[in-house]
Amino acid sequence: MRREPPQTLGDYSPLLFPAAMLTIFFVVPFGTMIAVSFFQREQGGFYTPAFVFDNYQRFLSAFFGGVLGFSLMMAIAVAVCCVVLALPFTYLLTRMARRVQIVWLVALLSILSLSEVIIGFAWSTLFSRTAGITNILVALGLMGEAKALTPSFAAVLTGMVYQAFPYTVLVLFPALVRLDPTLTEAARTLGASPLKAFFTVVVPALRNTIVATLIMVFIFALGSYLLPQLLGRPQHWTLSVLITDQAIYQSNMPFAAAMAVFLVLVTLGLVALTVIAGRKGETA
Amino acid sequence: MSGLALQNVVKEFGAFRAVNDVDLTVPHGTFVCMLGPSGCGKTTLLRMIAGLDLPSAGAIRLDGEDITRVPTHKRNLGMVFQSLALFPHLTVGENIAYPLRIRGAPKEDQKKRVDELLSMIHLPGYADRPVSKLSGGQRQRVAIARALAISPKLFLLDEPLSALDAKLREAMQVELRQLQQQLGITTIVVTHDQREAMTMADTVVVMSGGEIRQAASPIEIYRRPADSFVADFIGQTNLIEAEADIQNHVTVLGQSVPGLQLPPDATKATISIRPEDVHLTAPGPGALTGTVTFVRDLGGTIETFVDVAGRQIVAVSTPRARPEVSVGQEIGVALTPDVCVVLRK
Numbered sequence: 001m002r003r004e005p006p007q008t009l010g011d012y013s014p015l016l017f018p019a020a021m022l023t024i025f026f027v028v029p030f031g032t033m034i035a036v037s038f039f040q041r042e043q044g045g046f047y048t049p050a051f052v053f054d055n056y057q058r059f060l061s062a063f064f065g066g067v068l069g070f071s072l073m074m075a076i077a078v079a080v081c082c083v084v085l086a087l088p089f090t091y092l093l094t095r096m097a098r099r100v101q102i103v104w105l106v107a108l109l110s111i112l113s114l115s116e117v118i119i120g121f122a123w124s125t126l127f128s129r130t131a132g133i134t135n136i137l138v139a140l141g142l143m144g145e146a147k148a149l150t151p152s153f154a155a156v157l158t159g160m161v162y163q164a165f166p167y168t169v170l171v172l173f174p175a176l177v178r179l180d181p182t183l184t185e186a187a188r189t190l191g192a193s194p195l196k197a198f199f200t201v202v203v204p205a206l207r208n209t210i211v212a213t214l215i216m217v218f219i220f221a222l223g224s225y226l227l228p229q230l231l232g233r234p235q236h237w238t239l240s241v242l243i244t245d246q247a248i249y250q251s252n253m254p255f256a257a258a259m260a261v262f263l264v265l266v267t268l269g270l271v272a273l274t275v276i277a278g279r280k281g282e283t284a
Numbered sequence: 285m286s287g288l289a290l291q292n293v294v295k296e297f298g299a300f301r302a303v304n305d306v307d308l309t310v311p312h313g314t315f316v317c318m319l320g321p322s323g324c325g326k327t328t329l330l331r332m333i334a335g336l337d338l339p340s341a342g343a344i345r346l347d348g349e350d351i352t353r354v355p356t357h358k359r360n361l362g363m364v365f366q367s368l369a370l371f372p373h374l375t376v377g378e379n380i381a382y383p384l385r386i387r388g389a390p391k392e393d394q395k396k397r398v399d400e401l402l403s404m405i406h407l408p409g410y411a412d413r414p415v416s417k418l419s420g421g422q423r424q425r426v427a428i429a430r431a432l433a434i435s436p437k438l439f440l441l442d443e444p445l446s447a448l449d450a451k452l453r454e455a456m457q458v459e460l461r462q463l464q465q466q467l468g469i470t471t472i473v474v475t476h477d478q479r480e481a482m483t484m485a486d487t488v489v490v491m492s493g494g495e496i497r498q499a500a501s502p503i504e505i506y507r508r509p510a511d512s513f514v515a516d517f518i519g520q521t522n523l524i525e526a527e528a529d530i531q532n533h534v535t536v537l538g539q540s541v542p543g544l545q546l547p548p549d550a551t552k553a554t555i556s557i558r559p560e561d562v563h564l565t566a567p568g569p570g571a572l573t574g575t576v577t578f579v580r581d582l583g584g585t586i587e588t589f590v591d592v593a594g595r596q597i598v599a600v601s602t603p604r605a606r607p608e609v610s611v612g613q614e615i616g617v618a619l620t621p622d623v624c625v626v627l628r629k
Binding site: 180182183185186187188189190191192193194196197200201204205207 | 334335336355356357359360361362363365366367369371372373374382383386387430431433434440
């Protein structure tokens, strides 16, 4: 389809509303946050306008660096787990009967309707010693005695993957539905087993979709701050937890703002790197 | 036995029988076209030969070996899909090398074979191009080269030329036939285009309703159709009812045709007469009498529509071989026994 570029100022008018909304609800608050991140904190009070780098300086410590590193690592782990689990799942789902697909999609959508708090408490019960899944393993004779699986890194990871999994499936679903099923059939006639066909045809043909999904889940997981607290130890807390702590409990708005700005910059940097790496792979 | 054999193959989808008890032998090195209207089961049959669908009953043998339950990727065949199914993330060369790479062939061998195949399909030097930059005909050839990369025992094509424009399609038909003869590979093509089937095939298999109606050489199918479906589906024909009395004197549309024989026990039959065999003469004895209702002058040939006792008969002739006629004129239609094909009921 040929599209003409907009000619007059009037042609841009459909953009006005979203532009205004973005400005009022995103650009302005974000600008305020950047400004606040340079403000001077008043001990015992709030903050006064200034232009100091104290907040950023304080952030550049081993402790906060460690938390930032852990947060990024956690988000990457969630993204990778989600895509690795969701890709084969969604692929098989698209090849099932329409009725089966609908049942699964409704189930996944209902997970989306659960709040993070409910997911957190549900998993902490499932991972507990007294009422958790280990009791089933004991009953089956697979385990000696029931034990608590939370708080632990694995518990945090499980909770976050559970929460992000439906998003991952919903993002991958349209791309996999549109994938020509004769591509895998062709691969099979050319000598590839179904598994080989999946890895040599389906995965590479969907590379861009997979990269986009990884980025989306990564950003989604980066913002999570309830599950790490409910299912993890303090060393499993993400930067989002610390930001909340500084902003609400320590009343240190400038420092919280500085951390948030830093997180955004690092995230944007990582996404940009991924996109550039993706481009390079494409031309090679 | 060398070649492909289908034995009582049945495919059911729920209560629907897509393929009903098909028996077919394809000797090694022959080119078979499966021809039929859409929904006749020809594609399902091809998919079963490829192993993409499992037959509900029956057996498929290749060179004497039962391959009915052998998975597709172990059958060593080459298949071209209607959508071509070229891998969009690979270049032309990588697409053609795919079956070799999957089998772990060394890189140099892959490259050598790709170059060989590219020159065979008249696209030398195209190895590094992305598939998306090719024209329809070029993609077609790449799909064919990819299917032939491992020198398969069986070459299957599902409506391979349907996406091409008419001129290119005709050229590709000839090319495909020449390629098959050069390689001597057993080939099965599914098509709904009878011209395509007539151009390429050693054997045409006409299917309808999940069954084989006739399997024979193109000229045999055209000259001696087994039943009225085949006669009507392949080319144009006039189907006329004929009756025989006790002495086996046959009358067609109320006019006796001496010398025409129906099967011994039949009193009624349908006969097929190709339009080019209908001979127009002056009205008189020894010919059916009709009225010209329409004349279609196509330059190279002229079709004359004649109404004989309420039945329309079409005659095709070249301008020189045909008497001057005009609409409304009375005309004689001469039927000789040698051009009338008696069809089984």
